[in-house]
Amino acid sequence: MAVAGKTFGIVGALSVFPRRLIAREVERQGGNLRRGVTRQTTHVVFGRRLLTNAAEAEIEARFEREICHGRRVLSENGFLRALGLATGPETSALTRQSLIEQSALAPRLFDLLSLFDAFEHDSEPYSFRDLILARKYAGLIASGAGWGAIARSVHRSGHVASLTALSLHHEGMDTIYARLAEGLSELDGQMLLGLDLPGDAELEELFVEAEAAEETGDYDAAAAFYQRYLAIDPTDSVTAFNRANCLRAAGRDAEAVHEYVRALKLDPSFAEAWFNLGGLIGEEGHVGSARRHLKKAIELDADFADAIFNLAKLEFDAGNLLEARSLWERYLELDKDSEWARMAERGMQFVNLHLLSKTAG
Incomplete structure (x- = not known):
């Protein structure tokens, strides 16, 4: 690829x-x-x-x-x-459908296990060892194990292909065991390529904490976590964007503008950042700047429906009715069924009636 x-x-x-x-x-x-x-x-x-x-x-x-x-x-x-940082194992001719049919593993569970590398291959073609693993996983799931427990456990043994020679069992939903001569044993083993550098684990933890705080509505705390992240890695545009969203939600608009600008300096193609910055600037009455930012978002992503709708509303409020109608027409090509679509239709009807009345007059 x-x-x-x-x-x-x-x-x-x-x-x-x-x-x-x-x-x-x-x-x-x-x-x-x-x-x-x-x-x-x-x-x-x-x-x-x-x-x-x-x-x-x-x-x-x-x-x-x-x-x-x-x-x-x-x-x-x-x-x-x-x-090109890793090579695939020797390939085989087995298709995804063939493995599903021969193992009786549900298609969605097969896809999720593949997604977390529970097989030798991450996609077609699969190997015979993958078929053996699929059958083992199907048996575990049939006996009550969750796919997540399997995905978490299998990498403890090293290369997943080594599991083909083991008898796998589970107790409860969380852990998979191998039955050895000495009894049941967890699939303990070192993770492959455990190469985390100093700071990586801290960054991941900070991002997780920030997302959790943001999800619960504690925007000030989330912004603080994102700021700590950026102090370690100041090059992450998404973190800057997320922090800007949290600052805006917390009512700290001036700081939010700064973070949106930072995100765009790091990644000028960040359409959502142009859109959100345009919305914030528009709320502060800077119509010209808001228009430029929304147009930039649409230039980067021609199907960005929210940006098209907001630009249409901005043009409508500014009295540019023909431009507003054209933008709402484009919006309705992307969204025909939502409440926003109904608003776009009403906006177009108003423009048409207004223009008709001017013509009649």
């Missing part, structure tokens, strides 16, 4: 390689790497550490959401192989 021109987002933290080294390699190959997911993201990498920080249902929902948005999802191993 060619990396140039693609934008990768990481959900969760990587367990097998330091993010900063990955970022340099992606940049060297002409791609972009961002923390989290933005509108420009084309590929989403699911880090294995997500398994320790999120419930299975949350991960499943996130997986479904990224698929629905047309983004390609990658496992850690799949990401490394795409970058």
